[in-house]
Amino acid sequence: MQFEERTIDNVRVLSILQPRLDVRSAADFKQTVADMIARDRGAIVIDLGKVSFIDSTGLGAIVSALKLVGRDGELAVAALSESVATLFKLTRMDKVFRAYPTVDEAVSGVAAK
Amino acid sequence: MASYTFTIDSDFDQVPDLGARLRASCEAMGLQSGDAIEIEICVVEAVNNVIEHGLNRRAGHPIEVTARLDGSTFITEVHDTGKAIPRERLEAKDVEPDPDDVLSLSERGRGLATMRAVMDDVSYASRNGHNTLTLSKHVVPVR
Numbered sequence: 001m002q003f004e005e006r007t008i009d010n011v012r013v014l015s016i017l018q019p020r021l022d023v024r025s026a027a028d029f030k031q032t033v034a035d036m037i038a039r040d041r042g043a044i045v046i047d048l049g050k051v052s053f054i055d056s057t058g059l060g061a062i063v064s065a066l067k068l069v070g071r072d073g074e075l076a077v078a079a080l081s082e083s084v085a086t087l088f089k090l091t092r093m094d095k096v097f098r099a100y101p102t103v104d105e106a107v108s109g110v111a112a113k
Numbered sequence: 114m115a116s117y118t119f120t121i122d123s124d125f126d127q128v129p130d131l132g133a134r135l136r137a138s139c140e141a142m143g144l145q146s147g148d149a150i151e152i153e154i155c156v157v158e159a160v161n162n163v164i165e166h167g168l169n170r171r172a173g174h175p176i177e178v179t180a181r182l183d184g185s186t187f188i189t190e191v192h193d194t195g196k197a198i199p200r201e202r203l204e205a206k207d208v209e210p211d212p213d214d215v216l217s218l219s220e221r222g223r224g225l226a227t228m229r230a231v232m233d234d235v236s237y238a239s240r241n242g243h244n245t246l247t248l249s250k251h252v253v254p255v256r
Contacts, residue, residue, distance in 0.1 A: 056158055082147075090227050091226070091227060
């Protein structure tokens with residue numbers, strides 16, 4: 001799976017560069033984000049701007065990332081497409097994750113806390 | 114009444130295209146795009162479950178998805194010949210996620226709960242090795 005990792009204002013941004021986060025790519029994503037968190041427990045934004053579809057396995061991988069950072073950790077998602085936002089709403093994950101329309105707003109959001 | 118039938122092999126690589134074609138057929142039948150998106154999400158879950166759990170990821174087994182609009186009720190069926198969904202799974206209560214208890218969130222098993230959140234009816238029949246999942250939803254067409 002293709003990712004891009006960068007740091008903006010001390011917040012790490014992990015951008016998924018493929019249009020689907022699903023049963024085929026979820027394990028790879030889960031490992032990548034787990035490695036990031038193991039290296040550094042600081043704030044993370046998952047940029048979903050290029051992702052047009054996520055299935056429940058992909059969502060599970062994002063949930064696993066949230067569980068790794070824990071209650072006091074900082075993790076937000078950004079740039080959800082309509083399909084992705086719909087899945088979050090249907091599964092009530094919109095009540096669990098902080099979601100921002102853009103990466104910049106997500107970076108400000110996690111940095112501000 | 115327009116109806117559509119899509120058949121794929123039991124291969125995860127074929128699921129995205131199936132989802133897209135199903136969504137396009139919903140829009141062709143006049144469904145609003147929000148409904149079409151929710152239906153695509155449900156059918157992708159259902160088909161993934163067939164491949165993962167019903168067939169243990171074995172390729173070479175056809176999965177058929179039908180879609181039709183009956184008045185203002187949209188009905189989709191997923192047909193397969195894998196292992197049937199166990200009754201306990203079908204009857205298990207959907208667990209509400211607790212946003213204040215991050216560690217308790219489940220990472221798997223949301224498929225049926227998602228279908229029940231979208232659909233007005235979720236029913237399942239397994240007869241002579243043929244399984245049929247039927248999902249139906251009352252819709253307000255665009256036109």
